[in-house]
Amino acid sequence: MVEWLLDGLLVLALVVTAAAALWSAELFRAVVVFIAFGVLMAVAWVRLRAPDIALAEAAIGAGLTGVLLLDAVSHLGGKRRRAHKPGDGRQ
Structure with missing residues (x-):
């Protein structure tokens, strides 16, 4: 019973973190x-x-990719993502 609870919480945490990563307005977050x-x-x-x-997931997925993405965010200066709107003059 405890194992099922742990697995359920793990799945819930995975879904919540995936959604939070996708819908976050700040790149660093x-x-x-x-x-x-x-x-x-x-x-x-x-x-x-x-x-x-x-x-492999810990080393590549969380470790290496995370460090590379953090470096990319630091080069961007922490700018916020903005959706491209037609007619706003941006290319």
């Missing part, structure tokens, strides 16, 4: 939530008894 999603995904792979995939 979106990247941090994406890293948290990668860590949770690694835990999910451990629960599925796939430690090799969990290590």
